[in-house]
Amino acid sequence: MMFTKSYARVIFLIALTIVILLLPNLIRISGTYIGEDPYFYIRVADTIKDDNIEYDELSYSGRPFAYSPAQPLIFSYLKKVLPEQMIINIIPIILGLISLYLFYLILKELKVEPNVNYLSLIILILSPPFIYIFSSYNTFTVITLIILLTFYLLIKKNMVSYLLFFIIPFFGYQYSLLTLILALVYSIKEKNTKGFYIILLISLLSLLIVYLPSLSKYGLSESSKFDKALKYKSLFSDLGGEAGISIFMIFLSLFGLSYLWKSKYKHFFIYVTLILFIILIFYYPSFIIYLSFLLSFLAAVGMIYIIRSKWESETIRKLTMWILILGLIFSSYNFVREISLQEPSHELYLALNFLRGYDSSQNVVFSHYSYGIFINTIANKKNFMDTKFLYAPNLNKRYQDYMTLLYTRNADLAESIINKYEIKYIIITKKMKQGLVWNQEDEGLLFILNTGKSYNKIYYNDEVEVWRIRK
């Protein structure tokens, strides 16, 4: 195999994957882990280690431990055998490589032409969702690999896939929903609906095991009424989406679809899957991540179509293809740069670390809810709110108070909320002042902090201020 074309391709793919996935961490200035997920798992893994898996004392100043159990357990297990940094920065790259191989195997099993398969892998590696999933340990890292493995084994008619369908709900009910829908499409395609019923039964059983205790204990989770509008902003990476897809990938996919459409209903199941994905994304925008796998295949078909089709002008054909390739690279470059700038910044880390040393007790810290998990893990303090909304206590009321406290200039009203939630510290960041919360220097809480006598600035750096509330 040595020095053959396929060998070179494999080496190229591995090298490309490693380089692309390492880049966000390499160019990251702050030296902290990327995003909130690593910090969440670090803390939750410690909670599991302490056998306190009934109650989380820090999130929302205390809440039921109702997180999906699989990711924290895996992280906790890995933490026993591997250094933390390796789990967060290296293991995802390895899982990314395995996932890529599984995707290759799936396409191969589905009789996808080798060149299309190879291009699909390259486009997938360059896609922002893939970079997001596998450049740092996060919610999607392990489950993506498991979903791919499940489908590979399902295609191979291996019974282990049933076991995996059982495991998937432990990562979150939404993944179970996704895999069930995909399994249904596949079963209909293969005319094996009986197989689907088994999968459905297994998944339902597993869902009951995972969610029945929470449901019987806490009832249904209060759904957030406030982040609906935010969700749809994240669909396209070029427009600022955290793990959205590239617009140029969509264009290439359109070329791919137009090629597939030539054989009309032969590829009916691809269109159905695409439509189902689009519908699902309306409810779970984060599924855009999984759509990128399908789109990378379609984009590869599109690219091959452009390469092979006879154009009237050869120059235009080449130029168009290069523009689209450049577009893909441009999106990846932008995304790598953006992800490398994700919180926590070095300044935020320093401020939270200061707070950890300043006060050893776990007092309540108020800040923008996107900093909640950092407050828990780095400062070892209770947060007012964070991004884990499922089963958060009095979520909407709390959010209402959160908004009131941020925007009121009424000192008495602010004080009543501060007392109600026993807030001891307030963290203000430059981002909060520059659009994340406020737009002017003396808006809402900023005015109260600067004019009230009960507030004392105990720490500040270029990006972050820490205020203590005198009682």
Next chain:
Amino acid sequence: MKLKPSFYLTLIILFTLLFRLYFAFSISGFSSDESYFHLRLINYIQEHKFIMFYDPLGYQGHEVYYPQLFHILMAIFSFIPFFLKIIPALIASSLVIVVYLIAKKITKDNTSSLLTAFLAAFIPIEIKNSVNQISVYTLIIPIILILYLSLISIEQKKYFNLFIILSFILPLFHPLSFLFIFSLIFYFILSNTESLFISKYRKEIIAFSFFLILIINFLIYKNIFLQYGLSSIWQNIPDPLFSQYFNNINILEAIYLMGALPIILGSLGIFFGLFKEKDDSIILLTAAILATLFLLSIKVLNLQIGILFLSIFLVIISSLSILKINEYLKITKFSRFKNYLPFILILLIIVLAFIPSYFVAKSIPNYKSQIETFQWIKENTPENSTILVPLELGNILTSVAERKNILDTNFLSSRNVEERYEDVNTAYVTFSKIKAFESLRKYEVNYIFIDDYVKNKYKITKLLYIDDKCFEEIKNDVYKVLC
């Protein structure tokens, strides 16, 4: 001796050029606030030999996300005396040639094409937006039209090359390149609905141009897109101003500015070209009209600029009507008058296009008094001062006085635009000293500018909160903030 069409065309060009230069040189400065923004960028390039990324004066300091190829080109011509008066007039006059060429493609008739070119020379809205102004639109319009011309004749090598080059250049001038992209989309839709065949070659080149313009725009505006997402296409214009943009012109004024002739002849041309003859060029230009209307309807395009583009597209389509009228006249009892038709049309153009254009050009703003005051401010105030001026004078202030403003018309990369807009308005109209100081202190305003223009704009006779304790009138129209 029969004179060549090129002679008449040269005559029209000279006529429009002289017309533009006459008005340009009759005023010492420029006739739009936006011109002064461009002037600053050109001066900056001349001085630093590089484009401006950060503007320390506008919005008291903000990033500049504006394609600056136009300004580089203008800076190159800086060796010509009065280049900022002459070059824009020359570019604007070139519109006549492009319109003539497209009209010739459509009609294959010299008389109709020349009459269309004459009509294009005096479009009131175009005159309003270009005479004595440094405006990127004067260059963008001919480029977009050449792109259409190239697309119509894309099978010829020279037009093919031109199309490729201009597709690359267009987005480097202005985000209005999106108008071209949308017109191509509408072209596809219209051709499909009219069951017209678009050659594979043309489809390919359209696809190429679409992606090229898109990627260049993404490269230029990547930070804006990442920051504001899709909403960036609305350019961050404050809401109250947005509605003002769209309410400022009434239907009659719009007709007056577009010119009655282009509207009538253009509509007829669409009827003939689209529904009767299914002419490919007319379909392309109708698609451009639809794209303009679409962008206007979603409020991406400023109404004035939208009308400007509509009128130009209608003028070009008018060529087909002129030809048809001429042909029709030949088969009627009035055929003996057919030789008079050009003269009748010339007369109509003079009455309905040239005369309105003349009055529009005569009424273009003159900022002489403001410029004098701003020059005085430059010489008599500390360099780091912030001056309160209304939105419409923001760029003139930064360019002439070289002092900071609170806001100007470059909304795209600026924070709190709406709030700044409201605060400036409050500082001028409030009678409450507390409210006024809330706004003035927020932006650390050192001087307030209030002249007749400002008084007229805000319908005030003076600043109601002014007193001797906190304000000092250091010059007629300028107050120093003491408290």
